Amino acid sequence: MAKPQLGQDHIRKKSTGALARLLDWALLSHLRAIDAQHIDPSRTSDGRILVVVYTSCVVLYLLNYVVLEAGYQREIAAFLIEKLGLFGAAGEQEADPSLTSLAMRAAWSLGCIFFYLLLPALACKLVLKRPLASMGLSPRGFFKHLWIYAVLFLPVAACVWVVSFQEPFQKTYPFYRNPSSLATLAVWELFYGLQFFSLEVFFRGFMLSELKHRWGWRAVLVMVTPYCMIHFSKPALEALGAIVAGTVLGFLALRTRTIWGGVAIHVAVAWWMDVASLIRRGWFQE
Numbered sequence: 001m002a003k004p005q006l007g008q009d010h011i012r013k014k015s016t017g018a019l020a021r022l023l024d025w026a027l028l029s030h031l032r033a034i035d036a037q038h039i040d041p042s043r044t045s046d047g048r049i050l051v052v053v054y055t056s057c058v059v060l061y062l063l064n065y066v067v068l069e070a071g072y073q074r075e076i077a078a079f080l081i082e083k084l085g086l087f088g089a090a091g092e093q094e095a096d097p098s099l100t101s102l103a104m105r106a107a108w109s110l111g112c113i114f115f116y117l118l119l120p121a122l123a124c125k126l127v128l129k130r131p132l133a134s135m136g137l138s139p140r141g142f143f144k145h146l147w148i149y150a151v152l153f154l155p156v157a158a159c160v161w162v163v164s165f166q167e168p169f170q171k172t173y174p175f176y177r178n179p180s181s182l183a184t185l186a187v188w189e190l191f192y193g194l195q196f197f198s199l200e201v202f203f204r205g206f207m208l209s210e211l212k213h214r215w216g217w218r219a220v221l222v223m224v225t226p227y228c229m230i231h232f233s234k235p236a237l238e239a240l241g242a243i244v245a246g247t248v249l250g251f252l253a254l255r256t257r258t259i260w261g262g263v264a265i266h267v268a269v270a271w272w273m274d275v276a277s278l279i280r281r282g283w284f285q286e
Helices: 002-038 046-067 070-083 098-125 148-165 168-173 182-209 211-229 235-255 262-281
Strands: none
Touching: 002 211, 002 235, 046 070, 046 098, 046 182, 046 211, 070 098, 098 182, 148 235, 148 262, 168 262, 182 211, 182 235, 182 262, 211 235, 235 262
């Protein structure tokens, strides 16, 4: 009776060992590599970490209490229309309300770009005295690792298509609710994409730029909490997915030393979400 039990124990140990090796290959070895790449306390200091953390707090505060305010968006939209003459000639906005909506969406995007990108860049150059490349802006290695992001995009794109028929998704996307033409849709998607570029610079670049030298891959745990929280106004499944996406993109940014792969997949997913919503609504058939 003992021999079958020994055989079962052997199989169980072999299976456990195989799973452990798979986990080590897929995750743990990369976490160790991130630590080996980045942990070096001599390259940072408590003061530098405080600059990153509190600059990040100020950026998120201003985004919530300034950029997301309708008053700000109306003021900037009016400036873009009346002073700069953008989004149509005088009087066109009254005839086509979607142009005013586009201007307000552009105002939101410009606010995000200003606070997500410009303030951290100024802190990086003027206070931390670091090159902008320290925020992951170097494109080196982008094409080498692009296949990883392409593989990640496929299941996400499939999930987006599945949930795109749900009412919360339809009510949220696209933010520019009723594009009047393909041209205005393209203008919106350009502003939308630039906003995601600045978001990646902030979360996967600036927020990790100093923390990684002290904590290695654990710096991602600090970054992903506010990243999840900015999605609380989105559909519940998207906010939940932001935890996974923020963690994966954070690890990849540290491992590849560049944010450009994250920019590519983030923009691609965002554009696909808008297109999927419009397809479900029949917008392209109108």
